[in-house]
Amino acid sequence: MNLKFPLYALALGAVLSLGSCSNDNDSSNSSKLEVRLMDAPGDFQQVSLDVRQIEVHLKDEGNPDGWQTLPFTAQAINVLDYVNGRSALLVSTDFAPGDLKEIRLILGPDSYVIGTDGQRYDLKTPSGQTSGVKLRLDKATLRQRETFQLLLDFDVARSIVERGNWKAGNDKKERYLLKPVIRVVAQDINGGLRGTVTPAAALPQVLAIRRSITPADTFSTRADASGAYQLFGLPSGTYALKYFPTTAAPTGQPAYQTKEVGGVVVVNNQVTTVNPVSLN
The missing domain is CATH 2.60.40.1120 (Carboxypeptidase-like, regulatory domain)
Known part of the structure; x- marks a missing residue:
């Protein structure tokens, strides 16, 4: 399943532990859920995302209940480190079998880019940040003793937008907006x-x-x-x-x-x- 969504609501709240995972599937009937991040290259030296939290929704869209926070350590990630087939492991956890309806990223206020000029520019996000970036999942079903992976393919070139009225010498904080475009690839891993x-x-x-x-x-x-x-x-x-x-x-x-x-x-x-x- 490939889905592509523009992401206009980036409330940052909690994620990205990039450590290795340990799993004993032989003694458990639970599922395993993985969330990974990769990137398409962009014209920057560095793109740092302040990721605070990742959540999944277990009920139908519009139902305020059913959101579950996944286990992460909030941190900044240079997404340009994960191009050309490399990916960052954000989540690797045992999870109850069943359907996932949505995934939501919550970002913090400290995302930034370093341009080709070597200068740092803060990334501003549009209004409506409190709800986070939501991505719908279609037929994402976790089964016993299987691993289900959500690969978040972040498109730097389309996600970072330069303000049309910005000029050299203006406030660096006002040059770029962050409007993430992320392709979600969901697959069973067994x-x-x-x-x-x-x-x-x-x-x-x-x-x-x-x-x-x-x-x-x-x-x-x-x-x-x-x-x-x-x-x-x-x-x-x-x-x-x-x-x-x-x-x-x-x-x-x-x-x-x-x-x-x-x-x-x-x-x-x-x-x-x-x-x-x-x-x-």
Whole structure:
């Protein structure tokens, strides 16, 4: 689903923790929700968005109830860091299965750009900022043991508008308006992987790390008593798997070793079987 909306109401309130995520899909029947931000390049040295909060709406449009705040740390983001396929991970959280109707961004007052002249210009937003930037979602359904991703594609060139009557020497705060245009791409993410570890007595923790994005995604689970493990709801990509024993080898036997296996490819709607790994 691709939707494009002009965003004229930017009340800034709370978001963007860009840290890596940890998830144990093997022990939960919940869904996982990801929100990512990427950008189309623009003619600026830097575009800093003051993002304060992200919310999703679980009920029909117009119903004031049903808004749920997602877990974030408010911060400024230079969206030009996330072009040419790179994306910023804003949200990665367990979430109850069900339908999402809207997503809302709340921005703070401290957004700005640095122009090609090296000067900083504050970004002004139009009136009506209290309600935030709302984007409708069509058929956005989270299912058990699957990951659902909302990719917010921010168009810098169309979102930052220069005032027609601004001239060099005028107040820098009055040069640009921020009228965001964001394309929303919503998709189910349900790739998976499975494998076995020996000896099973090592009871290792298994990390699947996707380093092709910034920051890296990290998903985790533990092998069961038979040495088997599996992870679901993984985005497509190439992963490194790390195995960390959580028990010590019996006296007189070789110590269990930490191992890493690279180049594990995960494809959406498929489960990749990993070759058996020995920790001896």
